[in-house]
Amino acid sequence: MLFAAGFGTRMGPLTATRPKPMIPVGGRPLIDHTLELAKQVEPRVIVANLHYLPEVLERHLAPKDVRLSREHPDILDTGGGLLAALPLLGAEPVYTANTDAIWQGPNPFELLRTAWEPDRMDAFLLCVEPASAVGHQGQGDFLLGQDGRLRRGPGVIYGGIQIIRTDSLRDIPERSFSLNLLWNRMETEGRLFGLTYPGRWCDVGRPDGIRLAETLLEAPDV
Incomplete structure (x- = not known):
């Protein structure tokens, strides 16, 4: 599941005529960097959710074997967007991925797949140490235990890619909601897990992130 429905308001005029995933980074739209990594693990199906300026992404994704989940009239946030896409995705655990980050190093989807333990995990988040997060400001999102x-808590940063079970999505009454609600339940039950990414990562959330991401793409692999 590629999250591509947001408004990209922090990008200012760069998103006046195109959705944020279509902003070029390193000569390609942002979404193509994540899509390429996702296709390398050969998922059964790839779905992208659309809301803001959807026709731009529709034209771009049409030849790329990506199914589309259109959110109308309201945007549904990450949890609601994933729930709405389940008829296309199926009932099994799924990858979800933000489409506004650049990864330098091993394929993040492959790392999660290799270490996924379905018997004890309900969600498995790929996280980044602050020292490996290019241009990131803040204290981090989670504390990662030895287990x-x-x-x-202030610690590692969620990098935007995870494997998650979708069984509990229908237990949330709201139509539009964040996956944070699901994570909070999983944390309480001891079934929220994380993995530290061994490479470097750049969140392209603001215009200055484009330059930082392009510099990262040009750097030697770590």
């Missing part, structure tokens, strides 16, 4: 469990 791999996550709890809220």
Whole structure:
């Protein structure tokens, strides 16, 4: 599941005529960097959710074997967007991925797949140490225990890619909601896990992130 429905308001005029995933970074739209990594693990299906200026992404994704989940009239946030896309995705655990980050190093989807333990995990988040997060400001999102469990606190940064079970999505009454609600339940039950990414990562959330991401793409692999 590629999250591509947001408004990209922090990008200012760069998103006046195109959705944020279509902003070029390193000569390609942002979404193509994540899509290429996702296709390398050969998922059964790839779905992208659309809301803001959807026709731009529709034209771009049409030849790329990506199914589309259109959110109308309201945007549904990450949890609601994932729930709405389940008819296309199926009932099994899924990858979800933000489409506004650049990864330098091993394929993040492959790392999660290799270490996924379905018997004890409900969600498995790929996280980044602050020292490896290019241009990131803030204290981090989670504390990562020695057993791999996550709890809220200033520590590692969620990099935007995870494997998650979708069974509990229908237990949330709201139509539009964040996956944070699901993570909070999983944390309480001891089934929220994380993995530290061994490479470097750049969040392209603001215009200055474009330059930082392009510099990262040009740097030697770590």
